[in-house]
Amino acid sequence: MTLIAQPLPSGFRPYAWAPSSAEVAARHGLRPEQILRFDQNTPTLPGVPRVPLAPSFARLNEYPDGTYRELREAAASYCGVEANQVVVGAGADELISLCARTYLGPGLRAAVSPPTYGLYRIVTELEGAEVVEEPDAAAVIWVCNPNNPTGELREPADLAALARAHPDAIVVVDEAYFEFADVTCVPLLAEQPNVIVLRTLSKAFGLASLRVGYAIAAPAVAAELELRRAPASVSGPAARIAAAALREPRIDVADTVAERERVRGALVGAGHDCPESAGNFVFVRTAEPLGERLEQQGLVVRRFLEGIRITLRRPRENDVLLA
Ligand SMILES: Cc1ncc(COP(=O)(O)O)c(C=O)c1O
Structure with a gap:
């Protein structure tokens, strides 16, 4: 038997974890x-769960609520949007992959502006799309705001102009570090339906090991992401702890x-x-x-x-x- 994996683009470099x-x-x-x-x-000290853990650990035989209603509602109220604008995933990383799966494919391009978070290039290439630096003719424009690793912060007005100038592209604004900057593109969503904002519980909330992130988008875009999302990639206890943290943020x-x-x-x-x-x-x-x-x-x-x-x-x- 010959097992043939899908070919990777030449020069493909997978995600590399730091040495222990x-x-x-x-x-x-x-x-x-x-x-x-x-x-x-990540913060030096861990976030503290704001819910008793025993009830969720007593039901480890059951699948979590696959609609993640409680978590989506908590994230929606934390961000001032509706629950049908929130899509959850196992960390922002899973949502980065989901955006790529939804909007990229062979023959398409995605704009990445280095130095920036390495996963944008990886997921783009895994979808068979091409990484370019210029946003013109790109189907997806990846923006990390604040930017990892430089810390540079772009004004939402700049990013609104970028989204307006490329109405056929999805502008993914990764706000993993939002809480440290206190500047967000979420208010743009009402007027720019081609923007997706990504957030995580891994940074300011100190819950990286839980693996919880969420995307905020216009309802129609959120519905497209939702159709392609893994059925239940966030564990029940993780969803519960994350919902409680978002309901009562003590960051x-x-x-x-x-x-x-x-x-x-x-x-x-x-x-x-x-x-x-x-x-x-x-x-x-x-x-x-x-x-x-x-x-x-x-x-x-x-x-x-x-x-x-x-x-x-x-x-x-x-x-x-x-x-
Ligand atoms: C810009 C950016 N996005 C996403 C992530 C990953 O977040 P998560 O832990 O939610 O997958 C990181 C982690 O370092 C990051 O720097």
Whole structure:
């Protein structure tokens, strides 16, 4: 028997996870507890579930409500939209794939503006579509706002103009870091039905391991996504904890934002090219092997061709990196 997988485009690079702390420690002759991670873009402390967990864990034999009504209603009220505008998924990542599955295919193009979140390129290529930099003639325009890894924030008015200028394209605005920026494109949806906004519980809510994200779109667009969504990819306990978190958001981004400004100020003061950031991270533009040098000391940052991205941790931990 010959099993033939669908061919991948030449030069395809799959999603790559960062090495574990144990691997990093072994590589540099350090102990795992000496490793400090500044590369995950998640908060240092976990979010706390706001519902008793026993009832959902007592019913692990049952499938979750496949319509995710409770979670969609909670997300809708958190965002000021209707529940029929919300589509849920196992993290924003699953919704990125769902947008690609819905609007891309062979012969189509998707615009990606690097450096940005790597999954846009991956899902585009997996659908057999082509990645381009210019939005003209693209079926999907991927926008990360604030942008991972640079932290750059584009004004909703700019993105409204982009969506108006490309009425036949879907503009996917990934707002994974929305809570740190407090700027959103959700109000655009009323006038620009070709915009989809993506959100996650993985960042400011501190619930990355739950794997919950949601898309907000005009009802007709949400219905198209819904038709192609996996039947029940969010587990029952995850949906319940996420709904409670969205109903009663107790997210405290002020300390992270203050650290972001302090750390950026220190980096700029030390002569680094560190642009303003609206996320829970800062970016240092450099061609030097800064990431490698930090890693030798047990400080793991995310490396890009254009520089390094540093996730903010607690002040004394950030001070170790600045020292
Ligand atoms: C821009 C962006 N979108 C999406 C994700 C993934 O989010 P989730 O954990 O909800 O899949 C990340 C995670 O780092 C991200 O940086």
